[in-house]
Amino acid sequence: MKTIRIGLLGLGNIGTGTYKTLEMNKNQIQSSTGVSIEITKILERDVDRKRDIKVSPEQFTQNPDDIFLDPSIDIVIELLGGIEPASSFMLKALQNKKHVVTANKAAVAANYDAFMEAAKENQVMFRYEASVGGGIPILNALTTALLANEYEEILGIVNGTTNYILTQMTENGLDYADVLKTAQEKGFAEADPTADVEGIDVANKLSILISLVFGVRVTPDEIPTEGITKISMNDINLAAQFGYKIKLLATAKKVNNLLECHVQPAFVPLNHPLASVSNEFNAIFVKGNAVDDLMFYGKGAGPLPTGSAVMGDVIEISRAIAKGAAFDHYPESKAVKTLKFVGEGQNKYYVNLTVKDVPGVLGSISTTFGAYGIGIDSVLQLSKDINSKREVPLVFILHEVTRSRLDEALAKISSCGYASEVKSIIRVM
């Protein structure tokens, strides 16, 4: 039986989970693939850390070249995280004709073209299933079983931390700050939660999905991105009244030859399958011109689910090596990009205003929206005073409009003195 040898960069939580996934299922993998997979070298400084796997001290090295320059190593798994030195290491591995598997969304999103170029130049395989949606095999499906589709739209809940926080706020009526604290205690949120709660992690994943699905590069910092830190219990309760749940969504959509995308909290209708994705679960929803609506649901993080995705990539490459076919077809880069990236595009919006409690205000505001060409889907005027001032909350669900047009209309409404505060603006799906 052929043995495939692996060099592993990083034996932290995810590295340990990957090692364990292979250990647990070695027989199953061998019998169904006909190859034996061995992790022979590990780049990791922390040799003595307690891990519940069997690693011998001789497997460890502190010198990455021990892996890159070892001709017996077929595949390099990168699980260091962060853009550097992970990206340089992966490029070096590819240049040394190693196939590369990674779970590193930040590095893949930042250097996608460079990795593809290096893989093509060296005729090796580069895989990154675990970088989006953890254990969910979405990238594999998009690049194999679903290829007979032109993709029209992709929507995802791809960050478990923020979905956990929003679910707990919704189900238990708890405030953002309290839930974040509990999430940190339970290990669902990092000590510094910025990358998660500000949507940066989601933007990395959306950038990768867009590259795969639409063949267009949009870097994470080009994606209009908003996190969940401004979402209040008031917004969540109002969403429920209108028949929605608030979710942090990654969205990319083709509208004729334009590509719209954004990372934003959004009102998701209760009967949409994404609305029932709770807590730390992730889901990716994709629409193809033949297959129509599809959704993939599962654990978006965690050592073993991520290990499952990493080892799935390793198995694909190992089988290809065993068949003497471990290379990919790389599409010619299109001379003319057919899709033009245009930012977040037109959307429906929920707008929560604080307005003066005087006759004619609703009419004036509605008229102003109309003057800016913005239709009103529904409106809710609540009667109770806020802080005993003569002000009332006025909530609109507005029809499709660009965000910049909406902002202009709201500036006009504020300047006329009708509204003293724009409390929230949230996209409606």
Add this chain to the structure above:
Amino acid sequence: MKTIRIGLLGLGNIGTGTYKTLEMNKNQIQSSTGVSIEITKILERDVDRKRDIKVSPEQFTQNPDDIFLDPSIDIVIELLGGIEPASSFMLKALQNKKHVVTANKAAVAANYDAFMEAAKENQVMFRYEASVGGGIPILNALTTALLANEYEEILGIVNGTTNYILTQMTENGLDYADVLKTAQEKGFAEADPTADVEGIDVANKLSILISLVFGVRVTPDEIPTEGITKISMNDINLAAQFGYKIKLLATAKKVNNLLECHVQPAFVPLNHPLASVSNEFNAIFVKGNAVDDLMFYGKGAGPLPTGSAVMGDVIEISRAIAKGAAFDHYPESKAVKTLKFVGEGQNKYYVNLTVKDVPGVLGSISTTFGAYGIGIDSVLQLSKDINSKREVPLVFILHEVTRSRLDEALAKISSCGYASEVKSIIRVM
């Protein structure tokens, strides 16, 4: 660019959908795979039928050997449906070194071993993604991206007709017969709905999933199978009261070295992701020892979704042909089957009885359940009389028990004269 030539058996609805899927997405398929795929010959008697695709009369043949014996044809797509002559045709194609792709669940479930054997003997590829879950790429995921898992359980809603009927009954309070009639008018149900509503179609699909997931052959007629024809609005309303929806589920579960499986209507908890799968949608839920819970959701039928799955298989084989690697690793057949098939196993049950409205009945029935070792999870005694007789409905949710043990207890309860009727017994997830 290499051209892959296809012989298509059958140009009915699914055949036309498959042809159309290829036509619509030809450029996309070529650019991402580097091969050109052409359907060159079609076995179909009905040449003149109006179809919204461009087929020339020369593509048609009435003689299957024109396809099987044509050395220029690489792949045969079988879309005739039914066990015969489809199975004989596919075997003949495999024996003539053609790769075979099919959407035919009845044929695959009936002759799985023969197809595998023929594919192995002739070193060709046999694929059947579209036979389970229509457009949902579940078989591909189970045999590639998820291979680093030992599978523990698989659950599926894999019949759109019955899911549509149950959804309409649940959401609109309509009776089974009325919904079936509407479904037939809308084309969601066949004129003869037996295979769907009696669970036969689902048993075929479960048999295929079990072969793939657990490596054990359980033929469709070995699977304990019950359809939805006995489900009443009363059951659906009571399910809702207890916090469940009724779904027709295919289930297979490993319990130590035993395999339990069945096709039955079941109470699905409202917070389970399968509960929100509505109307004609399908979903397959799988639990792996690394990836944990995963669910795949999409259209389980229809010409284009099925065409997407068929063409996905064709693309996989075409890429492999282009790489000179169009063969599979076939696992050695295990000398000792490690999993023993034991029927439906232990489950929780909902039992709806009509009992005499006299003091002591609840106590006596509860005591009898206890004597048979059956625990009670919840109980609901309704007060209103039925047909003005002195009888009342008494509903139990019972803890895990084998169905045979439950039947013994119910026979005892009936023989003692407490219960005049066992109205329903439905599994609880």
